[in-house]
Amino acid sequence: MAGVTIKNLTKRFGNVIAVNNVSLEVKDREFLVLLGPSGCGKTTTLRCIAGLDTPDEGEIYIGDRLVNDLAPKDRNVAMVFQSYALYPHMTVFDNIAFPLKMKKLPMSEIEKKVKEVAEFLKISHLLNRKPGQLSGGEKQRVALGRAIVRNPDVFLMDEPLSNLDAKLRIYMRAELKRLQKELGVTTIYVTHDQVEAMTMADKIAIMNQGVLQQVGTAFEVFNNPSNLFVAGFIGSPPMNFINCTLKEENGSYYLDAGAFTVSISASLGKIISEKASSSEIILGVRPEDVIIEEKPVAKNLIRAEVYVTEPMGSEIVIDLKVNNEIIKVKTLKEFKLNIGDEVWIRFSEDKIHIFDRKTEKTIV
Ligand SMILES: Nc1ncnc2c1ncn2[C@@H]1O[C@H](COP(=O)(O)OP(=O)(O)OP(=O)(O)O)[C@@H](O)[C@H]1O
Ligand SMILES: [Mg+2]
Structure with missing residues (x-):
């Protein structure tokens, strides 16, 4: 041995x-x-x-x-x-x-x-x-x-x-x-x-x-x-990647993806600004970590349109269109969704990944 x-x-x-x-x-x-x-x-x-x-x-x-x-x-x-x-x-x-x-x-x-x-x-x-x-x-x-x-x-x-x-x-x-x-x-x-x-x-x-x-x-x-x-x-379907810019206004931090913004905590904002080589970052969210709502139940949700649904038996993968980007969502919940339907999504902060766009290294 x-x-x-x-x-x-x-x-x-x-x-x-x-x-x-x-x-x-x-x-x-x-x-x-x-x-x-x-x-x-x-x-x-x-x-x-x-x-x-x-x-x-x-x-x-x-x-x-x-x-x-x-x-x-x-x-x-x-x-x-x-x-x-x-x-x-x-x-x-x-x-x-x-x-x-x-x-x-x-x-x-x-x-x-x-x-x-x-x-x-x-x-x-x-x-x-x-x-x-x-x-x-x-x-x-x-x-x-x-x-x-x-x-x-x-x-x-x-x-x-x-x-x-x-x-x-x-x-x-x-x-x-x-x-x-x-x-x-x-x-x-x-x-x-x-x-x-x-x-x-x-x-x-x-x-x-x-x-x-x-x-x-x-x-x-x-x-x-x-x-x-x-x-x-690693992961199937693969992690969603969204190009973002880290921005700060009066001590509040958010990620600007052009078509939408994602508010983040001041502590996360500070970590990113300290570790990243610039404000240009990539937001990564696994399909299973995207939370999907059929109604705009809270503020700051991102509006999306159903592009296609892919049932896999026990779970379903939903491809959503946010402006010109496709975001994949994997969920166990039963949704009756048709192509073109309007839904709302959000990402919980403890599930997101942040990468430096230049070095491609993980920041968080
Ligand atoms: N005998 C050889 N002569 C020239 N180039 C080679 C030779 N063997 C491998 N390579 C090159 O070396 C690189 C690595 O090849 P390798 O076979 O180790 O890849 P791999 O990870 O096993 O890929 P796969 O999953 O397709 O089997 C490739 O670019 C391949 O073209
Ligand atoms: Mg081989």
């Missing part, structure tokens, strides 16, 4: 900086999800840890062993790929047994281990089949079996569920999480799906354009995003 430590990892491909000075610590037994949009450097980071790519700069430790100069086979990590990479001409048994045969273990021991792993993954009845005769979920389990049987220090998983249909993917998420906890093997799991990341991770590391943006629990990255990118990437 071992944790993984990455120090100042940089990897370039020609002019592209795929991974840019990334430092990251994954604790022993932890399930870390590496999350970010396509091309942000997730696979490259994983391949550097596995030894399939050579870093240009930085160090990689598995436990307290510096592994930069170790061949992939000597790192004791097991990688599970998106494509499963099963050998099509071999049976399930032989696929799982393959890494043990490479290690030249005695046949009796190989048989025992493969059977144990197959039982654990509930695929004992499939051992004589070939990959072509398996469903996507079954192939996935065989690929996992081949990784588990090696008893590695670390699992590296690159979007292992992305080829499965939606229902099976949700089922396998829970299975994999459970499996990881039972085995207690340190795992680095790559995905671009923020819901998958939130549901599976002990800790999420969010990357963008090769740069690590934030590391934290699902709760932390959702509630306290460190910058505009993380705020917009």
Whole structure:
């Protein structure tokens, strides 16, 4: 068992900086999800840890062993790929047994281990089949079996569920999480799906354009995003962003969005004016934090028009038009709203986020 430590990892491909000075610590037994949009450097980071790519700069430790100069086979990590990479001409048994045969273990021991792993993954009845005769979920389990049987220090998983249909993917998420906890093997799991990341991770590391943006629990990255990118990437539908100018009149502060204004407390106003690089800021409000009223029940409500409604079963997403901006609202309440109806909205101050428009860093 071992944790993984990455120090100042940089990897370039020609002019592209795929991974840019990334430092990251994954604790022993932890399930870390590496999350970010396509091309942000997730696979490259994983391949550097596995030894399939050579870093240009930085160090990689598995436990307290510096592994930069170790061949992939000597790192004791097991990688599970998106494509499963099963050998099509071999049976399930032989696929799982393959890494043990490479290690030249005695046949009796190989048989025992493969059977144990197959039982654990509930695929004992499939051992004589070939990959072509398996469903996507079954192939996935065989690929996992081949990784588990090696008893590695670390699992590296690159979007292992992305080829499965939606229902099976949700089922396998829970299975994999459970499996990881039972085995207690340190795992680095790559995905671009923020819901998958939130549901599976002990800790999420969010990357963008090769740069690590934030590391934290699902709760932390959702509630306290460190910058505009993380705020917009985590959460579905994404956070609403509204360009505003901070203004002050006789000690009263408000945010001027052009089409409407939002009054804020003097204490919040002061914090923003102290921390922001200018009065140009971005107001962020999650769709679930917009309060919607059918009547103008209070002063200072913002008038909006229903643009479209998106029922999702237990909840509904309402797209509202405020002048030329669309503000999304997610609510559990039942509203009978039609396109073009007039409604009123407000944001409670303890739910809003404020970003510096120039640096894109979180102010509040
Ligand atoms: N072998 C390579 N040669 C040249 N450029 C590469 C190579 N591998 C990756 N890149 C570039 O490095 C960047 C990071 O790629 P990487 O595969 O790590 O992204 P990713 O986050 O895994 O994306 P995805 O979610 O699409 O799999 C991209 O701009 C990619 O085009
Ligand atoms: Mg990738």
